[in-house]
Amino acid sequence: MQTTYAHASDEPTTLEPKGRAVARAIAAEGIVLLENNGTLPLDPCRIALFGTGAEMTVTGGTGSGEVNVRHSVSVREGLEAAGFEIATALRLDAYRQKWHACRTQFIADQRAKMRKPSPRVLGELIAMEFRHPADDPVTTLEAEALQTDTCVYVIARQSGEGVDRTDEAGSFRLTEQELADLRVCAHSFSNTIVVLNVGAPIDLSFRHDIDGIDAIVLMGQAGMEGGHALADILTGVVCPSGKLAVTWPEGYAQVPFGSSFGTATHDNARATYAEGIFVGYRYYTSFDVTPAYPFGYGLSYTSFTNTLSSIELAGTNVVAHIDVRNTGDAYTGKHVVQMYAHCPDGTLAKETHRLIGFAKTRTLTPGSSETVSIRIPLDAFASYDEQQAQTVLEPGNYDIMLGSSAHEVETVARLTLATRIVLEQHRNLCASAQPVCTLVKPNRPHGEAAGQQTIPVIAIDPTSIETVTHTYGKTSKTYEELEQLVNALSSSQMVSLCVGTGLLGNKDGFSVPGAVGHTTTKLRNLGIPNIELCDGPAGIRLQRRSAVDAKGAIKPIDPPLSLYEVLPPLITGHLYGDAEHDKIVYQFVTGFPTASMLAQTWNTELARHMGETVGSEMAAYGVTYWLAPALNIVRNPLCGRNFEYFSEDPLISGKMAAFVTRGVQQTPGCYACLKHFAANNQETNRNFVSSEIDERALREIYLRGFEIAVRESNPASIMSAYNRINGVYCSESAELLTNVLRDEWGFSGVVMTDWLATGRGRSNECRALEAGVDLIMPGGNSAHIILAIGLLTGKLSRRALKRACTHVLEKALAARPNLAKSITRHHE
Ligand code: BGC
Numbered sequence: 171m172q173t174t175y176a177h178a179s180d181e182p183t184t185l186e187p188k189g190r191a192v193a194r195a196i197a198a199e200g201i202v203l204l205e206n207n208g209t210l211p212l213d214p215c216r217i218a219l220f221g222t223g224a225e226m227t228v229t230g231g232t233g234s235g236e237v238n239v240r241h242s243v244s245v246r247e248g249l250e251a252a253g254f255e256i257a258t259a260l261r262l263d264a265y266r267q268k269w270h271a272c273r274t275q276f277i278a279d280q281r282a283k284m285r286k287p288s289p290r291v292l293g294e295l296i297a298m299e300f301r302h303p304a305d306d307p308v309t310t311l312e313a314e315a316l317q318t319d320t321c322v323y324v325i326a327r328q329s330g331e332g333v334d335r336t337d338e339a340g341s342f343r344l345t346e347q348e349l350a351d352l353r354v355c356a357h358s359f360s361n362t363i364v365v366l367n368v369g370a371p372i373d374l375s376f377r378h379d380i381d382g383i384d385a386i387v388l389m390g391q392a393g394m395e396g397g398h399a400l401a402d403i404l405t406g407v408v409c410p411s412g413k414l415a416v417t418w419p420e421g422y423a424q425v426p427f428g429s430s431f432g433t434a435t436h437d438n439a440r441a442t443y444a445e446g447i448f449v450g451y452r453y454y455t456s457f458d459v460t461p462a463y464p465f466g467y468g469l470s471y472t473s474f475t476n477t478l479s480s481i482e483l484a485g486t487n488v489v490a491h492i493d494v495r496n497t498g499d500a501y502t503g504k505h506v507v508q509m510y511a512h513c514p515d516g517t518l519a520k521e522t523h524r525l526i527g528f529a530k531t532r533t534l535t536p537g538s539s540e541t542v543s544i545r546i547p548l549d550a551f552a553s554y555d556e557q558q559a560q561t562v563l564e565p566g567n568y569d570i571m572l573g574s575s576a577h578e579v580e581t582v583a584r585l586t587l588a589t590r591i592v593l594e595q596h597r598n599l600c601a602s603a604q605p606v607c608t609l610v611k612p613n614r615p616h617g618e619a620a621g622q623q624t625i626p627v628i629a630i631d632p633t634s635i636e637t638v639t640h641t642y643g644k645t646s647k648t649y650e651e652l653e654q655l656v657n658a659l660s661s662s663q664m665v666s667l668c669v670g671t672g673l674l675g676n677k678d679g680f681s682v683p684g685a686v687g688h689t690t691t692k693l694r695n696l697g698i699p700n701i702e703l704c705d706g707p708a709g710i711r712l713q714r715r716s717a718v719d720a721k722g723a724i725k726p727i728d729p730p731l732s733l734y735e736v737l738p739p740l741i742t743g744h745l746y747g748d749a750e751h752d753k754i755v756y757q758f759v760t761g762f763p764t765a766s767m768l769a770q771t772w773n774t775e776l777a778r779h780m781g782e783t784v785g786s787e788m789a790a791y792g793v794t795y796w797l798a799p800a801l802n803i804v805r806n807p808l809c810g811r812n813f814e815y816f817s818e819d820p821l822i823s824g825k826m827a828a829f830v831t832r833g834v835q836q837t838p839g840c841y842a843c844l845k846h847f848a849a850n851n852q853e854t855n856r857n858f859v860s861s862e863i864d865e866r867a868l869r870e871i872y873l874r875g876f877e878i879a880v881r882e883s884n885p886a887s888i889m890s891a892y893n894r895i896n897g898v899y900c901s902e903s904a905e906l907l908t909n910v911l912r913d914e915w916g917f918s919g920v921v922m923t924d925w926l927a928t929g930r931g932r933s934n935e936c937r938a939l940e941a942g943v944d945l946i947m948p949g950g951n952s953a954h955i956i957l958a959i960g961l962l963t964g965k966l967s968r969r970a971l972k973r974a975c976t977h978v979l980e981k982a983l984a985a986r987p988n989l990a991k992s993i994t995r996h997h998e
Contacts, residue, residue, distance in 0.1 A: 172681040172724045175792040176716060176755035185786055186240070189760030190395055192783045196776050197392035197399030199504070200767035203410040203469040204418075205377065209361045209384035211406025211471060214253030216318040218359065219246060220351060222302035223326030223367030223389075225262040226269045230391045230708045230764050231369050231813040232300075233331020234686070234797070234925075236731055237709035239394045239761035245324050245365065248397025252405055257316040265305045272303040280736035295733055297333035297853075301340055302326050308351040313358035321359040322404075323352060324389075326367040334432045334853045335370070335808040337422040342808060343373045349380075356382030365389045365400065369764050369813025370804070371418040374462050388412070390770065391813055393708060394761035406471055409503030411530070413468035413575070415769035415817035416804045417451050420462040426453045426609070431806045432854040439855050443863040446608030449805055449871050450818025451576035452521035456611050465818065466508050466525075466575035468770075472498030472536065474505040476572055478582040479541060483628050486635060488546040488585065492572065494531050495539035502535045506772040507542055508573045511551055512581075514566025516590075518553045518866070519611045523576050525821050526550040530773040546570075548635070550821070551585070552593050554869045556601070561594040561869075563587055563630070583626045591632045595639040596914065598865060599905040602896040606864040642913045649976045652983075656975045659696075665957045666690040667698070668939065668974045672950025673925075682792050683724050683757065684712035686925065687948045689982065698979065699986040703843075703922075703947070706798025707765050707814055707830075710787055712757040717747025727754065759787045765800060765826070769816035774829040781833020781842070788840040794985045795841045795887060796834055799827040801875045802891075805851040820871055824878025831883035839985040841886030844879055846924055847900060847911070848872050850891035857932055860894035868895065873910065880915045886981055887920040890943060892927050899933035907942030920944045920977045928953060936960035940967065944974040 177183065203210070227244040230237060243251075246262055256262065280298055313321070325348060329335050339345045344352075356362045361384050366372065369391040377383055389400050402408040419425050426445045434441040448456055451465035475497055481490045494505050509527040513520040527544040534540060551568050552561045565587050573579035656664065671688045679691045679700055687703035694700060705711040715727040725747030729735045734742060762768070762780055771777075788796055800811070804818045816823040831842040849861040849872045863872065879885060888911065890901040900906055901923045911917045922945040928935045935946055935956045946953045960966030 172678065172722055174681050174683060174724055174755060175790065176683055176757045178753070178755060180756045183758065183790070185790060186758055186760070189783050189787065192779050193393045193760050193762045194395035194399050196768055196771055196780060197396050197763045198402045198408040199771035199773055199776060200390055200392065200412050200763050201399060201403045201410060202388040202412040202414055202770055203385070203403070204388055204463055205383070205386040206469055207384050209363065210387070210404060212320065212361070212404055214405060215320060216255040216257050217249070218257050218313065218316045218318055218321040219249065219262065219324070220258060220305070220308055220321060220355065221324035221326065221365070222265070222305055223324035223365070224322070225266050226302060226326070227324070227396060228326045228328050228367050228391050229393055229396055229761060231330045231811065232328060232732055233811070234705045234711070234731070235331065235708055235811070235814045237711050237759065237761040238684070238714050238728065239709070240714065240758045242394040242761060243397035245367070245389070245397050245400055248399070248401040249322070249404070251398065252401035254401070257318050261306070268303055268305070273300065276300050277736050281738045284736070284738045284741070295736065298733065298736060299328070299333055301328065304345065304347050307347055308354045310354055310358055313354060319360040320363075321355045321361065322363045322365055323355050324365040324367050325372070327369070327372060329369060329810045329813065331811055332853055334810045337428070337808065342422055344376055349376055352376055352380050352383065356380050363387065363404070367391065369766055371416065371807040373421055374418065375421055390767040391764045392767060393763040396763065406501065409471045409501040410468065411470060411504040411506065412770040413466050413506050413508070413772050414463055415465065415766065415772070415819065415822055416807070417454055417461045417465045417818065418463040419807065420460070422807070424459060424461060425806060428806065431808055432852055434859045435855050439859045440862045441852060441859050442606060443805070443861060443867060444606070444608055446606070446864055446867045447521060447870050448609050448611070449803060449867075451523065455522040455576055458614070460577075464575040464577040466573060470501070470503055472496055472501040472503050476505065476507050478572065481570070481583045481626050481628065483585070483630065486548045488548070488570070490527070490544045490546065490570070490583070491541050492544065493539055493541050494534065496534040496536050499536045502533055504533055505531045507531070507544065508575070509544055509546065510571045510573050510576065510579050512569040512571065513551055513553070514564060514568065516564030516566060518555060518564060520553060523571070523573070523579060525576070525819050526570070528772055528822065530771070548630070549593055554866045556598065556865045559596045559598045560592045561596070563591040563593065565589055581625060583628070585628050585630055587630045587632065589632050591630070591635050592637045593635065595637055597640070597642060597909065599909050600868055600895050600898070600903065601865045602862055606862050608864055608867065640914050642909050644913065647918050649980060652976045652979055653972070655979065656972050659975070661961055662958060663693060664971050664975050665954055665961070666692050667978050668945055668971065669953045669957065670945065670947045670949030673948045680792060681724055682712065683716035683726060683755070684730060685793065686711070686797070689945070689978070699982055701794035701982050701985060702792065703795040703797060704793045706784070706796050707800045708763065709761045710759050710784060710791070710793060710796060712759055712791060714756065714758060715749070716755050717749055717752035718755055719747065719752050724755070757791050759791070764813040765816050766813050769822055769826050772822070774825055777826045777829035778833040781830040782836055785834040785837035785840040788834070789837050794839065795843050797843045797845060797889065799830045799842065800845050801827040801879065802846055802848075802850050803872055803875065809851055810853040820874035821878065823875035824882070827875065827879035828883040831879060831885045835883070835886065841981060841985065843887040843889050843922065844876060844885050845889035846891035847876055847888050848891055848906065849895050850893050857892045857927070860897050862896055877915055880911070880917050885919055887922060888917065889922050889924050890927065892924050901927050901933045901943055902937040902941050904941040912942065920981050922947045936965040939970045939974050944977040
């Protein structure tokens with residue numbers, strides 16, 4: 171018998187409109203206006219709407235990041251609802267049919283491959299990629315017959331888990347047909363607006379070759395309200411305020427070490443992070459490379475000024491107050507204040523510009539202003555000295571700049587430091603066996619040196635700063651009561667607590683249809699609740715509709731993920747429920763814009779609202795852990811999961827993750843799970859690849875966002891990544907999971923593995939628990955057996971097992987104190 175919070179009726183819940191409003195606000199603020207010659211905003215009018223994303227709009231990426239929603243608003247629907255008349259309606263109807271026919275054929279082709287299922291074939295399944303079929307070419311004749319001078323052309327790209335994108339037509343590049351269509355449109359219509367329905371950068375070099383493109387709008391993959399949000403921006407109901415959170419290169423050839431990305435395909439493959447700390451804009455600004463659109467860039471319909479009104483050093487924080495004024499005369503809008511630093515080169519070469527703080531204003535009417543305050547901890551200026559294992563401030567001048575992007579900055583203040591300060595004394599951790607050769611920055615004078623104008627100069631007093639010396643191997647927290655509970659468990663019960671119930675495991679008792687993980691139900695009679703884990707990060711992935719059979723078993727009606735569609739009935743036969751005869755239960759949740767778009771809002775309050783909304787939905791459906799936010803660094807534009815991640819910059823990644831987490835965990839019993847810890851920056855060979863990174867880059871770039879999120883939001887859990895770092899599997903790395911995470915950052919939650927990260931040929935369950943993993947997911951019998959044998963043979967210590975149990979138990983008990991009661995209440 172399974173019980174659930176799912177609803178017996180498909181009537182909209184009270185949470186749905188609230189969620190949609192938050193999704194729409196994020197989408198509208200996350201859209202980035204890349205080009206505009208004054209054509210936008212537009213009054214609603216008759217338009218020609220073309221491109222594969224116009225009707226079949228991509229709302230998010232594929233794989234575990236998918237969200238199943240009641241309905242998503244396409245570009246066409248959004249524009250129609252805003253009052254546009256679509257001159258190409260028949261063409262769009264026909265394209266919808268073509269898309270579905272191609273999808274059906276694609277599914278049939280994939281299923282044919284499944285006739286001989288093997289682990290390899292099943293493994294490849296997740297990497298299958300369905301691309302939007304081409305629409306009929308746009309012709310001059312057709313354009314002329316449409317009786318409008320305005321066209322909107324929507325370029326769509328889909329990507330997802332398990333496979334990286336490629337520098338090819340249809341992926342990073344435009345197809346020949348897209349280019350030909352754009353030429354016809356730009357020539358035939360007086361107003362041509364290109365909309366990019368993509369989750370990561372694509373090649374926009376067409377804008378140099380095709381005359382007559384009036385505006386380019388990065389719509390992103392904007393969730394269930396995307397069509398409405400796009401209409402809000404195109405019509406000026408919302409003034410664009412989104413800014414890029416990754417650099418858009420001028421062609422893939424510009425990407426540092428791009429040619430070696432994704433080439434580590436064999437088993438002991440090494441992906442060398444040869445750019446060191448020079449990731450994203452840190453590379454473009456330091457090596458004087460002009461990208462297509464820089465990090466932090468985005469246009470508006472109005473104009474703003476921002477001026478530093480005052481700045482002071484209060485303890486170990488610099489506090490800057492910035493006056494922002496809307497200097498336009500027509501549009502009300504928001505502005506993003508971006509603060510960068512130029513840190514002095516010393517023993518350690520620094521990136522030319524580094525983001526040290528940001529804030530978004532409230533909505534400012536023309537002429538009005540606001541003073542925003544930004545607190546910048548001194549460690550935002552620091553670097554990691556690998557030789558000494560120290561986080562340091564080297565002597566010299568630290569220029570503080572206000573910027574409208576990473577490339578357009580103005581120095582507004584300066585910190586000076588006479589002697590080297592050690593902020594933190596660490597131990598060398600996760601270091602590479604052989605040194606990783608990284609890029610050497612050219613020695614150029616800093617172009618933004620404080621110039622003619624007088625700027626405030628603040629001297630840092632080195633004697634006022636104390637070094638934090640980390641100690642390792644200490645127990646950060648004691649759990650006396652829990653320890654007694656754990657001591658009363660048998661070895662087998664302890665192992666059960668630390669191992670999920672498997673992919674298709676026992677879901678007796680309480681159930682969340684759509685959950686991707688479950689913990690044991692075997693200990694319920696001892697008062698230890700089982701809990702459910704669901705995916706993210708663009709919302710909670712649940713089953714919309716499930717069938718409850720006569721025995722109370724709950725089965726999905728719709729495919730849980732799009733990849734299930736290609737599984738042959740032989741495999742899925744038993745999986746689905748009987749929609750015709752069984753009782754149906756419903757769960758409808760919000761499909762938010764992707765994380766890459768949330769970052770483009772640069773609005774941490776919106777991130778918190780999103781988290782709060784997710785938290786309310788988790789509580790409503792009984793979800794305990796949400797497997798999000800994901801905050802891997804966008805190292806290369808081709809990573810297939812970039813849409814799930816925030817940025818190439820660790821500060822914005824860490825802040826966004828912290829605010830989402832705080833929002834989620836505001837609801838008692840609802841937990842966020844930061845993922846994928848760490849340096850999981852490619853999908854190719856993700857289970858075996860070793861990310862070879864020098865310790866400085868690892869700490870300053872790849873761990874920094876996690877550090878910010880852990881320190882600022884106290885997440886209940888974190889997921890260890892599939893890959894290895896410098897040869898050691900993340901889930902087997904005590905240095906990463908214990909020394910960095912718990913000893914240095916004070917993390918006190920549950921560490922769980924990524925799904926199937928352990929197992930034959932992958933990392934080992936006993937070593938994982940010894941290293942600091944608390945929960946093996948999705949778990950199952952074999953993991954249970956390996957741990958039980960490990961306990962007998964000494965491969966697993968009782969100490970490690972008890973520690974893991976205590977962590978899992980603490981969170982489970984705090985989350986579901988009244989589980990039994992609520993199950994009865996909800997099983998109506
Ligand atoms: C993904 C995780 C996800 C998990 C559960 C894995 O394949 O890497 O991000 O949370 O599956 O679906």
